[in-house]
Amino acid sequence: MGCKASFLAVTAFTLVSAVDAQTSTAGISLQAPSSVMVGNPLAVAVNISGVNNLFAFQVGLMFPPATIAAESTSGGQFLPGYFVPGQIDGTNGVIAAVAGAEIGMVAGVSGNGTLCTIQFMPTAIGSATISIPISSVILLDSNLNEIPFTVTGSTVSVTANLCDIDNAGTVTVTDVQAVINEAFGSASPSNDLNGDGEVNVVDVQLDVDAALGLGCSAAA
DSSP: OHHHHHHHHHHGGGOOSOOOOOOSOEEEEEEOOSEEETTSOEEEEEEEEEEEEEEEEEEEEEOOTTTEEEEEEEEOSSSOSEEEOOEEETTTTEEEEEEEEOOSSOOOEEEEEEEEEEEEEEOSSEEEEEBOOGGGOEEEETTSOBOOEEEEOEEEEEEOOTTOTTOSSSOOHHHHHHHHHHHTTSSOOOOOTTOSSSOSHHHHHHHHHHHTTSOOOOOO
16 A cells, blocks of 8 residues: 555656546556466566556556566556566565656556566466456556556466476586487487477577577477
């Protein structure tokens, strides 16, 4: 409650002239890929659609900490002004009080766009359901009237990292060496990472990139 009160107090100093009462309902939804490999970055966008005269917002998320870890939040391009990154509770899987608002005597923004983006790191195989608690959301127009809204979450399937050849949980030089052995014929070619029908230097490079923390680009 304290975060909400302080956020609303700040926006009160930047009011514009009164506008008509809200008559439409905005939609808040999460945009995420349907699946991602363990160890590959996962970006989840918090999008808004059908909004009229949006001046400020606050939103929170819930996620399964046993499957994905939240790393950071960043503001979107839809609502110019200032951005509050909120607080990440990685133990309980909660992201609270991510907020943004216009600055100065300006009208609110209408239409569709991205409010913010959350960066996650998948850590274990499983199904990761990310939700937006209704109680965490505040949408205000330029007269500080609340804007009605609906919310839609997202579920991401976290799959095994194909570049983690030995299934040790991380991609290391051991995995790279295994692909090199296959590419040069000293081991059975079973890790065709790019799916072109053979194990060669391209697959080695994909595994090297994963070992360097650049993500695994193997074909699913």
